[in-house]
Amino acid sequence: MxxxxxxxxxxxxxxxxxxxxxxxxxxxxxLKYALNPVVIAPGVWTIYGLPEPITAKNGGAIANITIFDTSEGTVLIDAGPSHRYGEALKAKAVELTGKPVVRVYLTHYHTDHVLGATAFDSGTVSAGKTLTADLKTIGNDLTNAMYRVAGDWMRGTDVPQPGREVSEGVEAVGNRSFRLMPLAGHTSEDLCLYEESTGLLFPGDLVFLDRAATTPDAKIDTWRSSLERLKGIGHKLLVPGHGPVEPGARGIEQTQRWLDTIEAQIGDGFERGLDITELMAVPLPDWTNGIAVAKYEYARSVMHLMPGLEATRLPQTDRA
Ligand SMILES: [Zn+2]
Structure with missing residues (x-):
């Protein structure tokens, strides 16, 4: 660090x-975000996030954002980390498609995915019921934390208020058809999308590829069940919340393996009586060597998961 x-x-x-x-x-x-969209399918572009933690240097531009051209206008999957990013994204999207943004799907409440949404008409900003409610209750705290880390990049950024509620089902926008699946585990609600004309799967941050998963709000058992459901969809290309777009299930499998690895390692260290600092110093297995920010996220996961272990596994001495 x-x-x-x-x-x-x-x-x-x-x-x-x-x-x-x-x-x-x-x-x-x-402070200007450099947005470099990459074609991933005809009329579809992804702007890759940096494989880094959120810093005052990168302005929080660490998550993947996708732009769809449809016959009825432009559709976005997630909106980026700040109002400033949202404005740049809107300009870039309109430049690519020549059409206004008619829909912005938000996958989950983490700031690197949603805070750019204030740059768009709230009637186009679409989110599940739980995400919309969570933004009302914890959105302010999350946004304040982002101001502290990313500084002036955040100027003008406020908590988005999605004006369209979505639920399980299929939504057509022009010639595109989005199957919506509100899952959970990475956060209280992780909206996954499958676009039927392209076979593109958007699991939000339920899938990280070649970048360690973050766990501040994770329920790991729920997360595992969601990954099982994603495996059954039969996608052509997977667009993870963070990391490269590719065919196959490597992202799903790697995320599963990462969660298994850190949960086992932290649980084992806890049983051996290691304190937080000692646990953070336990080396990760070699297979994680190619995964960006693995040590950093593992250390954060120790802090996220230890309180739960202490609550469930320590003897309750006050009742002895
Ligand atoms: Zn996330």
Whole structure:
């Protein structure tokens, strides 16, 4: 972590050295998301997130965002980490398709996926019932946390209020047909989408590929059941929440293996009486070597999962 922090400070320092003395104007000029859409199917583009944690340098642009051209307008899957990102995404999407954005599907409440939604008409912003309710109750805390980490990238960002509620079923938009599946496990509601004309599967953050999964809100058993359901869909291409788009089930299997590995390792360390610092220092198995931010996310998962273990496995001395 110290390397990343030092780089961030250097980047900020260099940026500051080249700025004119009007800070507001200068920062606005410097902070610009570079959106590079990649064609993944005819009329469909993905903007890949960086395989990094959220930092003041990347402005939170770490999640994959997808743009669909349809005969009725542009459809987006997720909206990115800030209002500023949402504005840039809207411009890029309209430039690619020549059509206005008519729908924005939000997969789950994590800030790197949803905070760009305020750049769009709320009537186009579509989310499941639980996600919409969660944004009302915890959206403010999540957004404040994002301001603390990503700083000025967040200027003008507020909590999105989806104006369209979606549920299990199929929604047609022009020549595209989106099968919606509200699942859970990564968060309280993870909206998965399968687009029938392309065979593209969007599992949100239920699937991470070559990038370690995050667990701050995870219910791991529920997550496993959701992955089982995803395996049965028969997709052509899988677009994970983070990581490369590819055919096959490698993303689903790798996420499952990652969850099994960290759960077993943290449970085992807990049984051996290791404290949090000792547990974080336990090396991960070799198969995780190619997975971005594996050590970083494992350390966070120790903090996320330990309280649950303490609650369920420690003897309740106060009742002895
Ligand atoms: Zn997430």
């Amino acid at each position: 110290s390397g990343i922090n030092r780089r961030e400070w250097l980047a900020l320092g260099l940026a500051a050295a080249t700025l004119p003395v009007i800070p507001g104007a200068a920062e606005a000029a410097v």
